[in-house]
Amino acid sequence: MRFSIAEEPALFAISLRGALSGWEPPLEPTLATWWDEHDEALAGRVEALGWGELWLDAELLPVCVAGGAELGRALAPLSLLDRATLGGPLAVGERVRHPGGPDDPVALATPGSVGLARVEVVTREPALDGTGTCQMSVVSAEPVPDGAARLHAWAAATLGYLHGLAARSLEATVSHAASREQFGGPLAALPAVQARLADAALAVDGIELVAWESVSPGQPVTVWRDALAWAPGAACEVTASAHQVHGAVGFALESGVHRAHRRAWSARAWAAEVLRATA
C-alpha cells in the first residue's frame, strides 16, 4: 500500500486546478426554477488539458479520481465529469442531466454498464441543484463494448468529486469557526464544534481513501459500488455540518455555503439511481 498520490495524476490535478481557477458557481440562483450550470467555455478549457475519453485506458482511472477532486473542489458542473468519463450526458431511468443538443448521444445506465442512446427531452424539471435535469424518453439505445469501463471511470470521478467538495466545505468551515467569535472566543474553541468538525474530517478522509481504493489495481468491481453507496451520504453529513457551524450566515444565499450542500444531495440521489439501474 502507498498512501501518497502518484506524480502523474497529481500533476494533472494541478493543471486542472489552473483551468478551473476563477470559475465560481452562481451564488444566488432563483430557487425552484430550471437551470443548467453547464458552461461550454469551461468545458473547452478542461478538455484542452486532456480531460476527456477517460475510460479508454484503465491507467487513466487515477486521473479520474484526482481530476474529479479538483472539479469537486471548484464545485464545477457535473456535466464536465459525465462527458469526460461516459462520453455524454448521464441518463438514468427517465431523466437526463445537463443534456446536450437533440443529436448528441447520452450515456444511459443499464445493468452493469452504460450504453449510448438518443433521447427526446419531454420536460425540463426544476431541481434542487443546477443540473439542468430533464425528463426524457429513449428514442434508440445501443450497447457499447467499453460500457463497464465508462461506468467505472464515472464512479471514480464521482468519488473524487465528492472528496473535493467535502474537503472544500470542511476547510471553509474550519476557517469560519476560527474567525467567528461568540461567548468571548472563537467558535473553534467550543468542544461541540470541535467534535462536529472532527467527525467531518473523518468523513472527508474516508471518502478520499475509498475513492482511491476504487481505482487501485486488482479490486473487485464491488469496491467502487460499495464506496459509491456510502460516500455521497457522508459528503452530505459534511456539508450539513458546514451549515450548522456557519449558523444563519450560511442560510443566506449570498454566502454560497449552500452550493456544496445542494450539490452533495444532488450527487447522492443520482449516484443511488445509477447504482440501482446498473445493479
Place this chain on the structure above:
Amino acid sequence: MDLGLTHPQRRLREEAASFCASVRPLLEADPEWQRQGMLSDGDSLAVNAALGREGWIGLSWPPELGGRGLGRLDATLVEEVFGYHWLPLSSYLLSYKTIGAALERYATAELRDRLLPPIARGELVFCQGFSEPGAGSDLGALSTRAVRKGDVYVVDGQKIWTSSAQLADWIYLAVRTSATEPKHRGISVLVAPMDTPGIEVRTFPTLGGGVLCEVFLDGVEVPVANLVGEANGGWTVLMHTLDFERITAEKVGGVSWLLDGVERHLAEHGRLDRSSRERLAALRGEAAAARLVSFRAADALDRGVPASHLAAMAKLGGARLVQRAAAAAVELLGLDGLAEGPAAAVGGRAAGMLRASVGSTIAGGAAEIQQLVIARRGLGLR
C-alpha cells in the same frame, strides 16, 4: 397519563382544518408559497388577515383582548393542524405565539390593550429584533444601544436575520440600556412601529426560498412607555419569549403532511416496499414523540411551571425531525425527490424542505444551545 384529545379539542382541530381548506386558493396563487420549504418561515399577510378574521389568532387570550379564553395547549394543537396544511405562518408565530405571549405577560396594561386586539384581528404583525452581527448564539452580547433622553429612548444599532421585517408593522427589540451593568443585566425590551423615523430594512434571499432581513436603527426615538418589562430587566423577558418561540408543533404538522405525501407517491408508482414502509413508520413514531414533547411544553406554560428545558426539547425534537424527514423523503423518492415546484412529486416539498431544514437547527437558538438548556435546566448538569 391520558394523552388522548378531548372532544372539544378534536372539534377545534377539525374546525381549524376546514379553515385551512378555505384559504387554499390564496396559497396556490402565491409563488413564494410554492418555493418556501418551511411553512413556519413562509409569510402571507393575506393568510394572516384571514386567520385573524376567522378568530384563529390569540386562542389563549381572554375575549377582551380578542382571544377565545382557551389555553396555549389548545393553540399548539391548532398550530399543528396549520402546519399540516402548510399555512405560511411566520407572522402568526411571531406576533401571537412568541411576541404576543411576552406582551401579554410583561407589557403595561395600556400597551397590551393597544397591541393585542389588533394582533388577534390579524391587522398588526410583529417582527423580532434579537440577533445582531456580533450576537447570535451569544444573545447576551447584543450591542444595539438605547439611551434614555426624557420620555424617549434613542436607539442606535443593527439587527440581523430578522424574519418578516419587510412586512411587519411593529418590531420587538432587544436593546442595551446600561453599559455598566454585567452583560445580561443591562438589557431591555422595547416595541416600536416600523415606520418610526430611523428604521431601515434590507432583505436578502435565503436557502429556504423566502427572505430574511437586516434592520438598521439610526437615532430611532421610542417612547419610554413602549418598554416591555423593567428597564435593564429585559433578559427575563427575552428568555420567556424564547420559551414560547421554541414550541414548534407546526413543523411536526408539516412533516406529517410530507410523510403522507411520500407514502402516497411511492404507492402510486409501485415503489412502496417493506423497507420504505418501515422507514416511514419510524419517522411517524419520531413525529409522534416530537408532537407530544411540544404539547407537554405548552401544557407546562399553561400551568405556569418552569418550562425552558421542556421548550428546548420541543425545539430540538422538531428541528431534528424536520431534517431527518426531509432527508428521508429525498432518499425514498430518489430523483423524484430532487424535483422542485408544484408539478413535482409531493409538490416539490421534499427538495424544498431539504433546503429549508438546514435552518431548523439554527433559528430560534442553535441545536447546541437547546442541548445546553436541556442539560443544565433539565438534568441539572453543571
